[in-house]
Amino acid sequence: MDARDFITVGMSAERLTTVTQDITVQHFVPYMPAVFATPLMILEMEMASGEAVYPVLPAGWISVGSEVDIRHLAPAFVGQTVRTTATVSAVERRLVRFEVASFVGPRKIGDGRHARGLVEVALFTRRFAEG
Incomplete structure (x- = not known):
């Protein structure tokens, strides 16, 4: 699979x-x-990245996070809406790289890079269930 x-x-x-x-x-x-916790901003970035490619993945395949390089630039307060974007920046055989960013209105509160590996769920589950 490529x-x-x-x-x-x-x-x-x-x-x-x-x-x-x-x-x-x-x-x-x-x-x-x-204020919005950095790990949860990163989670939103990872989820947006996964959602960017999930619709085109073959049946039985998913993407899993493998690299994170993020800057948290400014706070977001309770009640504010955070918009998080992820855009594919490079594609390798089984690895997809993303540029990610989070915003409150027009103000960028975080940005960086993220990578996700593609795995076949059945093989992934079996491999790790066996220990």
Whole structure:
């Protein structure tokens, strides 16, 4: 299986999430401010990346995160809507690279790069179930 046969540079997806108390740093570390937690911003970036390619994956295949290089540039507060984008920037045989970014309105709050590997679910599950 070669991802270059069905995934192309420029494919993209976008996600919207509203910052709630349970996805703030303060939810996990009480003395910290109630702002969008960096790991959850990264999760949104990973999810947008996966959604950008999932519709074209062969049946029984998924993508899994393998690399993250992210900057968290500015806060997002409870009640604000964060828009996260992911765009395919390169495609290798079994690896897809993305440019990712998160915004509150026009203000960029995070950006970076992410990579996802393509795996066949049945083989992946069997390999790791066997230990």
